[in-house]
Amino acid sequence: MTSKPPLRAVTTIDPQALASFQASIRKRYSNERILSELRACAERLGRSPTMREFASDEQSTIHPQTVIEHFGSWNAAKREAGLVPRRFATRDELLRVLRELGEELDRTPTARDLDARKGQVPSKSLYWHTFGSLREALRQAGYDLPVGEERLERAIEQGAELAQELGHLPRFADWAGRHARDSRIMSEWQVYRLFEARRGAWSTFQFLIRERLREEGVEVQAGGMLALPAEPNGSKPSD
Secondary structure (H helix, E strand, O other): OOOOOHHHHHHHOHHEEEEEEEEHHHOOOOOOHHHHHHHHHHHHHHHOOHHHHHHHHHOOOEEEEEHHHHOOOOOHHHHHHHOOOOOOOHHHHHHHHHHHHHHOOOOOOOOHHHHOOOOOOOOHHHHHHHOOOOHHHHHHHHOOHHHHHHHHHHHHHHHHHHHHHHEEOOOHHHHHHHHHHOOOOOHHHHHHHHOOOOOOOOHHHHHHHHHHHHHHOOOOOOOOOOOOHHHOOOOOOOO
């Protein structure tokens, strides 16, 4: 297949004149203004915007192509704005964000810190899917995590998994039964001692499991029962 010859009007353009014209067009928007609009759009959406979302945002005054002309690519612009591209974030990028956030906070970041910066940093769910847990991501990012906190994090993760199998927050007897069948999880007494065996220790543990489930999008009803997901037609699945 033969390619079409370039249009005559294009071949006669003076390269220097074209470069000068393009530079004058780019001067209409400063890099900082573009980055500011990207961040504002992300704040309104609650996530890092795609090109289509940015173009559809009625409060954005800059076309995505202008963004690309300034920064070379859409994802390069979002990185410059502190918005990690959702689909193209690498493990190294995710760890870098955790380190930078820790430097900003002067402490180890938490899931709440990520929630508070929604749209500006990757979501905690992305860390869970990529590393298995936020705790593991923090460890790989170089944070020194106390042994007790590591054990509690593992117990909460195991509790959230068990709750989804049972359909309710695990009770002391539920945990004992599971440990009897699977010695890989800590015993009910090991969990109890994480809270120094104080009064209300198990209900405190159940509360932490409930919060983890909510973070993962699972609603827990009064009494500790998990809300059943609705079927596509809106009804709940039958037994």
